Amino acid sequence: SQKIEQNSEALNIQEGKTATLTCNYTNYSPAYLQWYRQDPGRGPVFLLLIRENEKEKRKERLKVTFDTTLKQSLFHITASQPADSATYLCALRHSGGYNKLIFGAGTRLAVHP
Amino acid sequence: DTAVSQTPKYLVTQMGNDKSIKCEQNLGHDTMYWYKQDSKKFLKIMFSYNNKELIINETVPNRFSPKSPDKAHLNLHINSLELGDSAVYFCASSQGDAGPSPLHFGNGTRLTVT
DSSP: OOEEEEOOSOEEEETTSOEEEEEEEESOOEEEEEEEEEOTTSOOEEEEEEETTOSEEEETTEEEEEETTTTEEEEEESSOOGGGOEEEEEEEEESSSSOOEEEOOOEEEEEEO | OOSEEEEOSEEEEOTTOOEEEEEEEOSOOSEEEEEEEOTTOOEEEEEEEETTEEEEEOSOOTTEEEEEEETTEEEEEEOSOOGGGOEEEEEEEESOSSSOOOOEEOOOEEEEEO
């Protein structure tokens, strides 16, 4: 069956450290993968997109990698800040068809001062 | 200036009632969506419209009926509400329906059925 898995346990890190979140998928051939941030009581906000032919993408303190052999994406936040505390969702779109994004359940990140 | 707005933010109602949730986007996008986020936080797509035409219709009970009067609006009407319909419903929009277009979400409508 098709699955997108993110670590369901919260990730607690110290301010200034690098946070690394994992997204694994099975039985998908994603054309691209996206990462979103969701704060309590708010809708997800788009952060980064990476295509199947890209290995890495960066935006300011954020970095995403995409390994289609391992079927995994890693999301890194360097020099993390308490304001980075939120739930991070990965989403992928299966090759072909409409823009139907399938979301993982998200990983909650807590950055402590 | 809210890009994707949904109303109401909270909706508490009894089983068997009919309710509607409204969504509007001012981004000029062609495609709009309804997603449901359950208690386990999974976001599941329900419907998608492109230029007022239904293009994605997941396995959703036919008590749920989306309506798109124009490409800036996508409403969701739910008949005969059940306890299991309790969730947060998110409206979203994107520039296109086929490319890697990021979704812009509203802030959700928390529906509680008692």
